[in-house]
Amino acid sequence: MPLPDGAAGNTLPPLSLYIHVPWCVKKCPYCDFNSHALTGDIPENSYLNAIMDDLAGDLALVQGRPIQTVFIGGGTPSLMSPDFYNTLFERLRAHLLFSDDAEITLEANPGTVEQARFNGFRSAGINRLSIGIQSFNPKRLIALGRIHDDTAAHRAIEAARDAGFDNFNLDLMHGLPGQTPAEAIDDLAAALAWNPPHLSWYQLTLEPNTEFYSRPPKLPDDDHLWEIYRQGADYLHQQGFTDYEVSAWSRPGMASRHNLNYWMFGDYLALGAGAHGKVTFGNGDIRRFWKTRQPEAYLNRIGSRTAGSQLVExxxxxxxxxxxxxxxxxxxxxxxxxxxxxxxxxxxxxxxxxxxxxxxxxxxxxxxxxxxxxxxxxxxxxxx
The missing domain is CATH 1.10.10 (Arc Repressor Mutant, subunit A)
Known part of the structure; x- marks a missing residue:
């Protein structure tokens, strides 16, 4: 579907939608995302209403432009119920135009999903999953502070496949504390046993404002990191994967369309606590937006939930x-x-x-x- 023309006959970039769910069961020690450990029940209805109020303030920015892709990130979005997503997308579609082949991705973590929940996500219109495995090695999972073990990781992938998700990504890290090149290859082999069309395989880094940054674990040195990457990359290439982006690998034709829009400087509307967006206007201006970060403040805010915006000069x-x-x-x-x-x-x-x-x-x-x-x-x- 063609997009509306901008100034001087230029076509506006493709438009995506990012939705942020800020809650998780436990904050991982390496995580620098806007995620907050649950202390009670998730306020699903209140958050749904807040997102829709948020959208109402942004509709004028993108009126008439179709949504090509959606990514629901977190936090742990799979903590929300299928009913939440069913109602959310019903309401979103009442206000936004979605392309017929829109890619709609949900992040899911093992330990927060079961078969019925995956079935419900599929029924709500979600057609792609990104499953946060990080490692299949029990010792490395403990070191990363994950709430799941290797058995739960395999069960989550099996449940996703059984629910009909043939388009899914597995998230894996490398350069973990104590990890050897052989262990990194074992993780990749365990993932590829499920025949995923896409892998995110990225190096663990120590980010500010994380537990690992203040109390850093001993990570492999640069020579070991390079050897892990070199052997892993060779293995993935041999298995028919292409590294189309620094840390993203896919089978032919299965690259993440949402991520590609980011890398190609496309536009994206942002909803949810702490979400960031970018919109190009018909007069040639490009503006970034960011939303109220703290979940409680986002839920209780009266009026616009846009905390700030800035022109990209x-x-x-x-x-x-x-x-x-x-x-x-x-x-x-x-x-x-x-x-x-x-x-x-x-x-x-x-x-x-x-x-x-x-x-x-x-x-x-x-x-x-x-x-x-x-x-x-x-x-x-x-x-x-």
Whole structure:
């Protein structure tokens, strides 16, 4: 379905929707997301009403633009009941236009789901799952503070498959405390035994404002981290997976459309406590929005739940675009730079050519070479 045209005949980017559910059973020691351990029952009805009030304030931003993808993240969104999602999507569809093939993803954690719940999610219109496994190794799961063991992880994947989810992602970490390359390969092999179409395989990092940051565990050194990644990447390539993004792997044609929209500097509406959004306007402005972060404040707020917004100024757009686009191993066309930023390619052309001469970027395309991907952070600093 075509999108409405913006200023000067430019087409506005595809539009996605992100919904944040802030509650979880237990805060993991590595987690820096806006997640809060439950101390009682989830206020589902109140949160549903708050989300719809939130949407009412944002409708004018995106009126008439179809939603191409939805991602429900957290926290642990699978703690919410199927009835919650059934009612939520009924109400969302009354106000928003969804494309016929919209990809709708829900994050789910083992230990918070059973067969009936997965069946209910499917009936509510959710057609993709992202299951937070992190590891199949019992010792590593304990070290990560996960509430599930390896048996619960396998049962969750089986329940998802039995509910008819043939499009699903498994989240795995590598570089865990004490992890060897062989253990990392064992985790990948256990995941691939379920024939997932998509894997998120990313390195554990110590983020500020987490328990691990204040009391850091002993992680593998750089040489071990590189060996874990090298062996794991070789294994996944041998199994027919493509690393289309720094930490995202998929079977052919099964890349996450929602994530691709992020990396290609698309737009996304944001609902829920602490959610962040980005919208491009017909006059060429690009604005970021963020919502009230604390769940109680979000629930009880009167009026707009948008806590703040900020224009992405023209001089900020090149770096923001490249920070996203260069995560894609196949990169993007040069034309997309102008389409998504509203700026001429000449804004960055000199630096792009310098990097091509240094074998950091491929010719004629905004795409890193293998060398450029390895030194991506240093490459991006050139655009500061």
């Amino acid at each position: 023209p001089d900020e757009r090149p770096l923001e675009f490249l920070m996203n686009a260069l995560r894609l191993t196949s990169g993007v066309s040069e034309n997309l730079f102008t389409e998504r930023t509203g700026l001429p390619l000449s804004t960055v052309a000199v630096k792009l050519e310098e990097l091509r001469k240094e074998n950091m970027l491929e010719p004629g395309r905004i795409q890193t070479t293998e060398l450029g991907q390895r030194y991506l952070n240093s490459l991006l600093e050139r655009f500061l």
